[in-house]
Amino acid sequence: MLLIQNITYAVGGRTLFESATAHVPAGHRVGFVGPNGSGKTTLFRLILGHSALDGGEIRVRSDAQLGIVAQEAPGGEATPLETVLAADSERTSLLAESETATCASRIAEIHERLVHIDAHSAPARAAQILAGLGFDEAAQARPLRTFSGGWRMRVALAVTLLCEPDLLLLDEPTNHLDLEATLWLTDHLRAYPKTLLVISHDRSLLNDVSQSILHLDEGKLEMYSGGYDSFQRIRAMRRAHQQVQAERQEAERARLQAFVDRFKAKATKAKQAQSRVKLLEKMVPISVMRGGRRVEFDFPRPVETASPLIKLEGMDVGYVRGQPVLCDVNLSVYADDRIALLGANGNGKTTLARLIAGHLRQEKGDVVRSSKLNVGYFAQDHLDQLQAERTALEHIARYMPSAPQAELRAFLGRFGLSQGKAEVPAASLSGGEKTRLSFALLGLKKPNLLILDEPTNHLDVQSREALMEGLNEYEGAVILVSHDRHLIEATTEQLWLVQEGCAKQFFGDLDEYVALLLERRKARRAEEAGRTEGSERADRKQVRRDKAELRKRLAPLKIAAHKAEEVLSALGSRKAEVDAELSDPKVYSGPAHLLAQLARQQRKLEAEIEQAEEAWLEAHGAYEEALAEEQADS
Numbered sequence: 001m002l003l004i005q006n007i008t009y010a011v012g013g014r015t016l017f018e019s020a021t022a023h024v025p026a027g028h029r030v031g032f033v034g035p036n037g038s039g040k041t042t043l044f045r046l047i048l049g050h051s052a053l054d055g056g057e058i059r060v061r062s063d064a065q066l067g068i069v070a071q072e073a074p075g076g077e078a079t080p081l082e083t084v085l086a087a088d089s090e091r092t093s094l095l096a097e098s099e100t101a102t103c104a105s106r107i108a109e110i111h112e113r114l115v116h117i118d119a120h121s122a123p124a125r126a127a128q129i130l131a132g133l134g135f136d137e138a139a140q141a142r143p144l145r146t147f148s149g150g151w152r153m154r155v156a157l158a159v160t161l162l163c164e165p166d167l168l169l170l171d172e173p174t175n176h177l178d179l180e181a182t183l184w185l186t187d188h189l190r191a192y193p194k195t196l197l198v199i200s201h202d203r204s205l206l207n208d209v210s211q212s213i214l215h216l217d218e219g220k221l222e223m224y225s226g227g228y229d230s231f232q233r234i235r236a237m238r239r240a241h242q243q244v245q246a247e248r249q250e251a252e253r254a255r256l257q258a259f260v261d262r263f264k265a266k267a268t269k270a271k272q273a274q275s276r277v278k279l280l281e282k283m284v285p286i287s288v289m290r291g292g293r294r295v296e297f298d299f300p301r302p303v304e305t306a307s308p309l310i311k312l313e314g315m316d317v318g319y320v321r322g323q324p325v326l327c328d329v330n331l332s333v334y335a336d337d338r339i340a341l342l343g344a345n346g347n348g349k350t351t352l353a354r355l356i357a358g359h360l361r362q363e364k365g366d367v368v369r370s371s372k373l374n375v376g377y378f379a380q381d382h383l384d385q386l387q388a389e390r391t392a393l394e395h396i397a398r399y400m401p402s403a404p405q406a407e408l409r410a411f412l413g414r415f416g417l418s419q420g421k422a423e424v425p426a427a428s429l430s431g432g433e434k435t436r437l438s439f440a441l442l443g444l445k446k447p448n449l450l451i452l453d454e455p456t457n458h459l460d461v462q463s464r465e466a467l468m469e470g471l472n473e474y475e476g477a478v479i480l481v482s483h484d485r486h487l488i489e490a491t492t493e494q495l496w497l498v499q500e501g502c503a504k505q506f507f508g509d510l511d512e513y514v515a516l517l518l519e520r521r522k523a524r525r526a527e528e529a530g531r532t533e534g535s536e537r538a539d540r541k542q543v544r545r546d547k548a549e550l551r552k553r554l555a556p557l558k559i560a561a562h563k564a565e566e567v568l569s570a571l572g573s574r575k576a577e578v579d580a581e582l583s584d585p586k587v588y589s590g591p592a593h594l595l596a597q598l599a600r601q602q603r604k605l606e607a608e609i610e611q612a613e614e615a616w617l618e619a620h621g622a623y624e625e626a627l628a629e630e631q632a633d634s
Contacts, residue, residue: 001026001064001167001195002047004221007056009039009046016042018219019056026061026166029189029196031206031228034216036432036460040199043216044068044169060167067165069173073152074144080155081140084126087159091119122162129158132184132521133177134344150176150345161188170198174205174483175457178345180517182483201461203228204485228461295416295463297439297470302448305372308332309449309477310356315365317355324363325351329503331496333449337477340488342506342513343498349481350380350453352496352503356479357451376447380454382438388427392417392437395426399444415440416463431458439467448476456484485510507555557623564616571612575605 002024009017016039024030034040045051047058048066060066074083086092091114098110114120130140133154144152153176160168170189174182182205189196189209197214200206206213206228213224213231224231260277311332318324325348333339333356341349354360355367357377379385386395396408412422415436426434435458442450450471456464464487471478471491480492488510495506495513506513578601581587587595 031210064166340492
């Protein structure tokens with residue numbers, strides 16, 4: 001389907017591709033990864049013929065239809081459904097011609113072609129794609145001009161998906177999606193029947209969709225079989241092997257050079273010395289692939305404050321008085337909470353985040369804040385808050401006016417903004433670089449509550465992993481809005497569900513929430529297809545309500561059992577460390593007070609483990625007993 005043969009391409013004096021080669025077979029789904037700014041989007045332009053190569057060639061099957069999401073969001077009075085259907089130009093033109101054609105043979109040809117392209121099912125398929133991307137029936141009939149830019153970009157994505165091109169090129173397709181739409185898109189792409197090349201930094205999507213990973217680094221392309229986790233594992237193994245081989249080669253080089261230096265002046269050894277010189281000349285240095293630049297998100301330790309940090313009591317909030325987006329919210333955020341906000345876009349996640357951040361006032365109810373609450377708010381429009389003409393160094397210097405230049409540069413370097421990038425105006429930085437600068441500025445405020453609204457949209461995989469590590473090391477509270485499932489699972493412990501004007505805790509984990517979404521989607525499809533009667537739908541709704549109620553009743557017991565198990569595991573690990581120290585003969589010949597201290601720790605841990613085991617047995621038993629009772633009643 002796609003052959004990239006020894007291509008070379010440079011822009012602005014910088015070489016993006018140098019003798020790069022890759023082959024994408026027909027019907028293959030490939031994830032395309034590489035550092036921000038390495039040239040991934042540029043390769044898409046080269047494939048489409050929008051830019052000319054400096055060398056090499058790119059070949060696509062001659063009869064192949066190529067598809068890419070338009071960069072400009074559609075607008076105007078047309079509805080999303082009308083816009084998506086109109087994008088199928090062949091269907092549109094055939095239907096128009098069928099209204100005016102008079103030749104019997106031509107009419108027959110038209111209808112035969114309409115049947116071949118499955119034109120009659122296009123409205124249903126378009127509606128299904130739009131529904132998967134978050135447009136309900138009413139939204140599909142609204143004019144595009146009434147939607148935000150992010151929602152109109154979803155329509156542009158739906159246009160491309162409906163056309164099902166032979167080679168589908170997607171560039172960060174989840175950037176404007178919420179978790180629900182991302183899950184739908186993942187399922188849709190996993191079943192894509194033709195060839196797919198997708199640029200993404202979403203680890204879950206890459207693992208679930210990709211059959212291979214195409215990696216771009218230092219101007220070269222290399223294909224790896226499997227998903228992203230497999231790619232990472234293979235690359236790490238190869239890097240380790242290359243490192244060992246390079247070290248062995250260096251040792252051998254040193255040995256040969258030492259022989260030459262020692263005997264080159266001796267006539268009896270001159271011949272042997274010369275042969276080793278030739279060996280050295282023929283020795284090709286083994287290059288070790290880079291491990292990737294090190295990016296850190298180093299959030300300073302926050303000032304301690306009393307809990308809860310914030311308490312919402314009977315709160316209504318919205319943008320127009322008398323029309324609240326969320327009603328009767330009763331939630332609290334404590335100093336060590338890690339919370340993810342779930343719910344489709346438009347349900348109020350950002351509204352809730354803005355209220356907690358202090359950017360919105362409640363219409364009704366109370367918002368009680370700790371006196372020392374210091375919020376760091378990363379908004380979706382954070383890029384617009386940077387001053388375009390100021391450099392990263394100038395942005396940081398405003399908060400650290402007395403700090404020396406070296407300290408400012410070192411601080412920016414930890415966020416992946418090297419010396420060269422530190423002096424570039426913000427307007428000239430990439431999206432990922434602007435995002436890292438925003439995080440650097442956020443860290444300077446030393447917040448004890450971080451509120452992050454879609455923080456990963458412009459970050460590559462390495463930066464996302466660094467953000468994950470930074471959040472896990474951060475000692476304050478976190479509220480996260482994200483479509484990145486991997487980030488949610490790795491950094492949060494509580495889930496708040498925001499939907500239908502309500503915000504409340506979801507008693508379950510992310511897998512259970514995903515299962516709930518899939519169950520709802522399955523039910524919706526069945527209803528749309530007319531396969532169920534009214535009574536059956538009511539029964540199914542009641543079953544879902546019963547299951548939700550069961551999860552709600554069992555969740556506290558399940559959480560208690562899980563926490564008890566974690567405590568027991570931690571105590572066991574600590575006792576194993578103490579036991580290992582006591583088994584070392586050296587400890588008995590050392591200071592007596594250290595031996596006594598270890599012995600006391602061992603006895604204390606044994607007592608704590610006994611108590612933890614009882615707590616675990618009690619909690620686990622309560623959960624199992626409640627579960628058994630519920631199953632018996634059902």
